[in-house]
Amino acid sequence: MKTKDIASIFDVTQQTIYNFINENNIKPISNGEYDISLAQMYFKHYKNKLILDSDDPKIAKIIADTEKAKAETDLKRLDYEIKQKEYIKASVVENVLSDAYKALTKKSL
Numbered sequence: 001m002k003t004k005d006i007a008s009i010f011d012v013t014q015q016t017i018y019n020f021i022n023e024n025n026i027k028p029i030s031n032g033e034y035d036i037s038l039a040q041m042y043f044k045h046y047k048n049k050l051i052l053d054s055d056d057p058k059i060a061k062i063i064a065d066t067e068k069a070k071a072e073t074d075l076k077r078l079d080y081e082i083k084q085k086e087y088i089k090a091s092v093v094e095n096v097l098s099d100a101y102k103a104l105t106k107k108s109l
Contacts, residue, residue: 002032006039010046020045 003017010017020026020042021034029035052060 001034001036001039003034006034006042009039010042017042 003014003021007014007017017038021038024041026034026038026041048063051063
């Protein structure tokens with residue numbers, strides 16, 4: 001899909017779509033063509049914006065709480081991934097040191 005197609009679907013300017021693309025670091029699938037997921041992502045953004053712009057503070061709070069929970073979940077996932085990588089690095093270092101120690105002890109015998 002071209003950005004002008006998505007802009008016409010949501011009745012916004014192409015610049016609005018470009019801003020959304022840049023804010024969310026979305027890459028085209030080919031020169032100027034975007035996956036349908038761009039339209040899906042913009043629809044969610046548009047829907048949330050409409051709800052947040054409404055006068056109902058309860059709905060706005062629910063969305064804010066949901067976004068906060070998503071961010072916390074992402075943070076926990078990233079923390080877990082970092083710990084996994086650190087564990088793997090430590091295991092590799094331990095194996096290398098163990099192999100080096102074995103090699104040294106064999107030479108000294």
